[in-house]
Amino acid sequence: MKPTSLPISSQSQAAAPQPAGMPFLRLGFRPFYVGGALLAALMVPLWVAMFLGAWQLSPAAPGLLWHAHEMLFGFAVAIIVGFLMTAGKTWTGLATPRGATLAALALLWLGARVASVTGPYVVYAVLDLALLPIVAAILVTLLLRSRNYRNLPLALILALLAAANLVFHLAVLGWLDVSAMSPLYAGLALIIMIECVMAGRVIPFFTMTVTPGLKLVAPVWLERVTLGVTALGLALWVLAPPSAIGLIVLGLASGLHTRRLLAWRPGVTLKRPILWILHAAYAWIPVGLALLALAQLGWVPVSAGVHALGVGATGGLIIGMITRTARGHTGRPLAVAGPEVLAYALVMTAALLRVFLPLLAPALYAWALIATAALWSAAFSVYLWIYTPWLMSARPDGKDG
Template sequence: MLAIPLWIAVLLGQVSLKLTISPVLWHAHEMLFGFTVAVIAGFLLTAGKAWTGLDTPRGAVLAALAGLWLAARLAAVFAPYGVYAVLDLLLLPLVAAILISVLLRAGSRRNVPLGVILLLLALANAAFHGAVSGLIDIEPVRALHAGLALIVMIECVIAGRVIPAFTQSALPGVRLKVPPMLEQATLGTTAIALAVWVLGPAHVFSAAVLGAAALLHVLRLLRWKPMRTRSRPILWVLHLAYAWLPIGLALLALAQLGVLGVSSGIHALAVGATGGLIIGMITRTARGHTGRPLKASRLETAAYALVACAAVLRVLLPLLAPQHLVIWLVAAAAAWGIAFALYLYVYSPWLVSTRLDGKDG
């Protein structure tokens, strides 16, 4: 709600922050390893309990993890760089260790790769801080691209489980079946495409693999019958967000060919796919875990639409009318900020109260 409008104000010279890294790197890092990682950690720790039946952190331990996360966000602006880096590097390994321990104790080996991806995210974060401080001879932005790629892979895996399951449970009579070969090809090709994009130079081969991954995601989405969800906002928000994955991959493919800059593809994946999936999942899961019906209100639907508009304003309109870039950036930041303000307004009272049905949250 605050970080994106603040970033645009900094970018346009309206606000000055005493940052120890460049504002662009601060913005990109905090949205990936601050905002998105917090949501992923919360989701996986919550899901880990559902998958295994074993307790995950709550009470004082969970508060300590949240406090560590908040301390790193504040240190980015108010503390020396070394303090910021140390605090920022602690959270992901802790969450990964907790999740992997719970999964192994329960024998839930199917989900262990998600814990491994968290460790890889921690490694990408370490590479970022190492690059910024001169300890590693790579561009910091390459580590950020690796972080985005790993986040996209988490989204591909989780979306493949929850979107069809949620769709079937909400629409009686709808049966969704994606061929296992298509699932494997989609995930495998996406992993290869993102790895080539992160690790290699721009090349026609990487463009081809990214394009192939985009096509496979389109085929996967069509199998989920997205048009059947038009009357259910709590469903269509997830389908619409997922549609930004092939768009983002296709835009990255074009960037590999030099047709356009890499920013469009990155923001399609970050704003459209990641932002859309987050607003859809944090509303649905919060409703479920507070004992409320899984039906979005008008304010929540407005939040969904605003995040979708933010993606269009940040990704597509700058391609069509680059001369109005500042207008699009300000409008996108406003739409994003209002969307998450609506979430805060609706959900804050629910999240600080006991469940309506009296069960454990």
């Protein structure tokens, strides 16, 4: 007797390979988003408590350097690595690290964070320096194998980030006679360049996707000029003494990014929080560049521009992207609820307080730090509360990823 045939759809489901391994280790965004958000939620309040003398802690590096380094090479780099180790699979169609390999990368990142507060410093430096070159090598291999040359500049920026990190550790150890703050500024500048490149791809695309009939096509030459002037302005800020030339170039970069943002029609996104957060966060890039321009003449402290770029732009773009990409890659709708909107508002408010309150009311500096830390930590705690269960469990649709 001939066996009964399965329906075609059932045959396809039966033939499809089932996802293997722990869900938490199937794609890079899962462990690195959780780790990065947890570090963000804990690090800023801890640093403010240390700075104000309410908590005694002796990290491996001097306090301010430790705080700045961990926010850049701990928090931001974790999100960048998680994003690239996920997007790389989409860009190339090739497998990115998962399972034991992904676990090893995540543990390497975590080991460096633990060593940053326990020492000894050389152990911290070795662990911290290892991750970025490995990730850059993985990304380059994937891009070359798939002939995806368009994204090779991102791998180059990762390599430059690794170089800046090396200079930082050598400076702290006293093996290189440079200010340890300079490579941290370089790290922030490189992260901003990554944000400028990726925002130019995703923000207008996302905006057009949800706005019928809207066409956002920027001239290629204008995009290249905007990125080139930004790179030059940031390089002058990092590598050259303050000057009128730095003022002009950074001011021009600020104007170009303002034009870029307005051309993306941010007003059409007001009813879509998962999209307006990206526009609102991107607006901090021209603000930060303008503040760095003013700092060239000593009119505002450099820290105002640094925190506009670090808290407003980087923090805002991260909270926006880790909600959107986590939803998409765990098979959930690309629409956020009240708690996530609250997290967006908390990060944007934290940026406003951290940047402008010390400028307008210097006597309230300590309160600005406390309020910023509370708002920032609350935002990433909300993220962890909602998304950690999703990131640790399989997709509801049964797909891999």
